[in-house]
Amino acid sequence: MGAAAATPLLAAPSSDICFLTAVEMAALIRRKKLSAREVMTAHLKQIDRVNPRVNAIVTLVAAQALENARRADELQAKGAALGPLHGLPVGHKDLVETAGIRTTFGSLIFKDYVPKEDAIIVERIKRAGAIAVGKTNTPEFGAGSQTFNRVFGATKNPYDLTKTCGGSSGGAAVSLACGMLPIADGSDAGGSLRNPAAFCGVVGFRVAPGRVPHSAIGNAWSTISVSGPMARTVADVALLLSVMAGPDPRCPISITEPGARFSGSLERNFKGARVAWFKNLGGIPFDSRILDAVKKQREVFENLGCIVEEAEPDLTGADEAFNVLRAWGYAATQTENVKNHRDLVKDTILWEVERGSKLSGADIARAHTLHSQVWNQMRIFQQKYEYFVLPTTQVLPFDIDQPYVTEIEGVRLQTYIDWMKSCYLISILENPAISVPCGYTPEGLPVGLQIVGRHRDEWSVLQIAYAFEQATKSSRRRPAAI
Secondary structure, three states: OHHHHOOOOOOOOHHHHHOOOHHHHHHHHHOOOOOHHHHHHHHHHHHHHHHHHHOOEEEEOHHHHHHHHHHHHHHHHOOOOOOOOOOOEEEEEOOOOEOOEOOOOOOHHHOOOOOOOOOHHHHHHHHOOOEEEEEEOOOHHHOOOOOEEOOOEEOEEOOEEEEEOOOOOHHHHHHHHOOOOOEEEEEEOOOOOHHHHHHHOOEEEEOOOOOOOOOOOOOOOOOOOEEEEEEOOHHHHHHHHHHHOOOOOOOOOOOOOOHHHHHOOOOOOOOOOEEEEOOOHHHOOOOHHHHHHHHOOHHHHHHOOOEEEEOOOOOOOHHHHHHHHHHHHHHHHHHHHHHHHHHHOOHHHHHHHHHHHOOOHHHHHHHHHHHHHHHHHHHHHOOOOOEEEEEOOOOOOOEOOOOOOOEEOOEEOOOOOHHHHHHHHHHOOOOOEEEEEEEEOOOOOEEEEEEEOOOOOHHHHHHHHHHHHHHHHHHOOOOOOO
């Protein structure tokens, strides 16, 4: 069978297999240097060893995953056509519906819910040959960038178990950082792919709305939240995106360009590429240690041949537009849950629903107008600059028992999401934005750098992120938790 035909990779220890890149892993399986069963067994051992420390994978389907790995090897032995993710373990965020696998949305209301159908992205990842090992932890209904809920508890940062991993795709980021998964899906409204990637030293990519399709549930035309890929390297993110992206008739805003666009070589010459380097993002506060780490990276872009200048887009209206449309979205999706199960819904969601329910038609109309205005301001800005580079987060990973940040460098914050502005001010622009690791603080905590590209130009963002990664990857460290 497939496993018997495979030649073990120098009898590699499980941890060595688990820290191969997804690209390498897929190639070795395809060449029968590793079997899908060997890869799955290695990852399940890593999960068994590490997950109790970090609480990242909250619903594990180990027996099912091993059986599916066996079937994958049998198909390969029979000469079946193999998908680009053939044999790779994958985790799905616990906001994404998975047929036959519990999906709680981090909520006590749905703690026993088992969907009958897969979400579009789960369908696509499965069809490409990846094998689900389970669900990754998320805050309740994805609200907030701190991964904790009353169903499973908090997910810990693998670089410091006393601190948060961020969120809302926190379980995914930790699973990747700890070698428990090579690829994972996530979603991002106010920074939920980028924030945990920065906190955990991995790569998270917020793509343009419609690049990764979603089913027409709720307001299917909303562009606030998007699904996207996470991995340990930029090339692995591109590999997963090549499967996740592409048009689908079930999504009214899906982009027609096929996902195969993202499967080519990421090499590019950046001589003369114009990069806008952040100044202060309108005066929002940043932890000085983040600024120190990010500012050191400017010379990396200059050494790549880029023309780097301090400049920022006009973000007037971005804050108001995002907050109004976010609250409106919560009122649309969570009002029934609040009405029927108020005692089971956390206070920040109650607050979102309350403020969303009080919005007038004029409020919403103004938010849409501001949304259009800020999108056009960014379009004009990027006629000169191909990229805008800034810190991913304003703060470092904070105490695991603190639900959200209330102060940065002595500046008091007004709401539970104010500390996420460096991400959500970008979200409202609808431009692709990637977070890549760029260094560590003196305490050993990861710092992320955010690269924003032109409207719907994910390919170019992946290319420059790859070039940056290749120039800086020697400084990567594995987390203490492993």
